[in-house]
Amino acid sequence: MKNVIDWGNPLENLTFLRPPVKYIQEIPVLLKMKGKERIISIIVTAGILFFFWILLSAYFDTFHLVAGLACAMIVAVLSHDLLFTKPVRGGILTFLYFIHYCGWLFIEIWLAGLDVAYRVLHPSLPIDPQVITFETPFSDDIVRTVFANSMTLTPGTITVDVIGSTYTVHALTSEASRDLTEGRSIEKRVHRIFKET
Amino acid sequence: MIDFFTLVTVMLIAMGLFFMIVGSIGLIRLPDLYTRAHASGKCDTLGQAMILLGLIVYEGFTFDAVKLLMLIIFLYVMSPTATHAIVRAAHILKYHAWKPGEDRQ
Amino acid sequence: MIDLFTATGLVLICTLFLCLYRVIVGPGACNRLIAANIIGTKIILLLVLVGYIYGRNLFLDIALVYVMINFLATLAIAKYLEKGCIC
Numbered sequence: 001m002k003n004v005i006d007w008g009n010p011l012e013n014l015t016f017l018r019p020p021v022k023y024i025q026e027i028p029v030l031l032k033m034k035g036k037e038r039i040i041s042i043i044v045t046a047g048i049l050f051f052f053w054i055l056l057s058a059y060f061d062t063f064h065l066v067a068g069l070a071c072a073m074i075v076a077v078l079s080h081d082l083l084f085t086k087p088v089r090g091g092i093l094t095f096l097y098f099i100h101y102c103g104w105l106f107i108e109i110w111l112a113g114l115d116v117a118y119r120v121l122h123p124s125l126p127i128d129p130q131v132i133t134f135e136t137p138f139s140d141d142i143v144r145t146v147f148a149n150s151m152t153l154t155p156g157t158i159t160v161d162v163i164g165s166t167y168t169v170h171a172l173t174s175e176a177s178r179d180l181t182e183g184r185s186i187e188k189r190v191h192r193i194f195k196e197t
Numbered sequence: 198m199i200d201f202f203t204l205v206t207v208m209l210i211a212m213g214l215f216f217m218i219v220g221s222i223g224l225i226r227l228p229d230l231y232t233r234a235h236a237s238g239k240c241d242t243l244g245q246a247m248i249l250l251g252l253i254v255y256e257g258f259t260f261d262a263v264k265l266l267m268l269i270i271f272l273y274v275m276s277p278t279a280t281h282a283i284v285r286a287a288h289i290l291k292y293h294a295w296k297p298g299e300d301r302q
Numbered sequence: 303m304i305d306l307f308t309a310t311g312l313v314l315i316c317t318l319f320l321c322l323y324r325v326i327v328g329p330g331a332c333n334r335l336i337a338a339n340i341i342g343t344k345i346i347l348l349l350v351l352v353g354y355i356y357g358r359n360l361f362l363d364i365a366l367v368y369v370m371i372n373f374l375a376t377l378a379i380a381k382y383l384e385k386g387c388i389c
Contacts, residue, residue, distance in 0.1 A: 055267060056363065058260050113216055113243035116235055120223035129232055131294055152238055152277035158231070159281050160288050170231045170284070170294070207306065214313055217344070221320035224340065230333055233324075237340050245347055248310070252350065255303065264362045265350070268369065272343065275373040279339055282380035287332040289384050 038080075045083050046076035097193045104189065105150060112155040119172065129170065132177045136165050136187060143194045150186055202254055209251030216244030229295035230287050238280040245272055304355055311351045318344050331383055335376065342372040 046069075053068035119127055138144050148159040151169065156176025161168040171177035179185070223236030249269050256262045295301070321344070324337035346365050353361025382388055 055260075055263060056366075109239075109243055109246075112239045116223065116239045117216065117219040120219055120226060120236060120240075125226070125228075127227075127232060128297055129229075129295060131231075148281065149274070149277040152280060153242075153273075155239075156235075158234055158238055158284060159277075160231075160284050168288070170234075172232065172235050203303070206303075210306065210310055214310060217314065217317050220340070221317040224324050224337060225320060230330070230336065233333065233336055237336050241340055241343065245343060248347055249350070252354065261359050261362055264359075264366065268346070268350070268362075268366060271366070271369045272346075275369065276343070279373055279376045279380075280336075282377050283332055283335050283339065286335075286380045286384040287330075290332070292330065292332060 041083075042073075042076045042080045045080040046072045048083075049075055094193065101189060101193055105153065108154045112153060115155045116172075127172055128174050129172055130174065130177055131160065131168065131170050132181065133166060133168050134181050136167060138165055138190075140194065143190060146194075147186065147190045150190065151180075154186060202257075206251045206255040209247050209254065213244045213247030213251065216240050216247065220244060228299075228301035230292050231284060231294055234280050234284050238277060242272060242276040307351050307355050311348055311355070314344055314348055314351075335379055335383070339372070339376045342368075342376070346372070 049072035050068055053072060057064055057068065119125065136144075136147065138147060144162060144165070148162055148167070151167075152158045156172045157169050157180060159167060160170050169177070169180060171180065217240075220236050220240030223240060224233055227233050227236055246269050249265050249272075253262045253265050256265065318341055321337045321341050325334050325341070328334050328337060346368055349361050349365040349368060353359060353365075378388055
């Protein structure tokens, strides 16, 4: 009589490593860039990587600089299309708008902190939370990310869910939700940075 | 005579500590998960950025100051994203959103 | 200045215990995860302050790496709670 123990397939038990069928999404197809666009994308990626190398090493002799440049170029050639899925565009004007936007965001972050501090320290806790849903005209992934993160940092709102260009937002007060659906000041500013190029 | 930069450092660190303490109190005092995410995503990030900014003023213009600046930028990109991930998980798990007049959770 | 940094670190540790209350008591996993994320970001500040107290700027590099690892850990746990798998 054979005494065989059936261990089963060991990989069968590791179910947490495999996605359930309903969650498998389509992997977005990477755009193949050619010629000038490809070279610009490689140079920008290598520049970012080389800046980070200098920041972390803080040595300025020849060996470290050459080694860092070589590593940055190799990594950039292999994986530049992971960072920029579209051709890089935009000039100095976009950059200036971005700086202006960062300054505005800095003031908004201050106001948001003071707002939450006032509501937390007030003895009667004056909050009126509500969940709202609204549409935006953005189609690019980077623009959507910038808009969602800005909304989390500005007073009274956090982004809960993003499906396509539909945003679900949790607002701490009714004024904040009214500002989002009627005033739309953040949306106009984000629109001006990314659509003027 | 107190140095000007020392004074700015002390003020920035004091304000940062104020926001950190308020964020932690809000984490205990607010009634449900979504409002707690407001306290964690705004007050705490602001407090951390102020303390790191005070350290930059103390440090002066050196290489370590650039590292501290990178730390602030990382914190400001990552903190809203992490808050968004947690709140989205709670939304999908159907956590109840608190309305005025209900019991706190 | 070193006294100021030490005092800042001590106050930070006190606020860290307030967050620990939410980790222990909070109903459900998501409340605990939010409090744990805040504890992680406060540890970063403590690392930088310890670096200044002992006069070693090596701690800044550790803090830079810790930011990224903390972010990845939070994202992974949030995704696990949401979908039941890390994918």
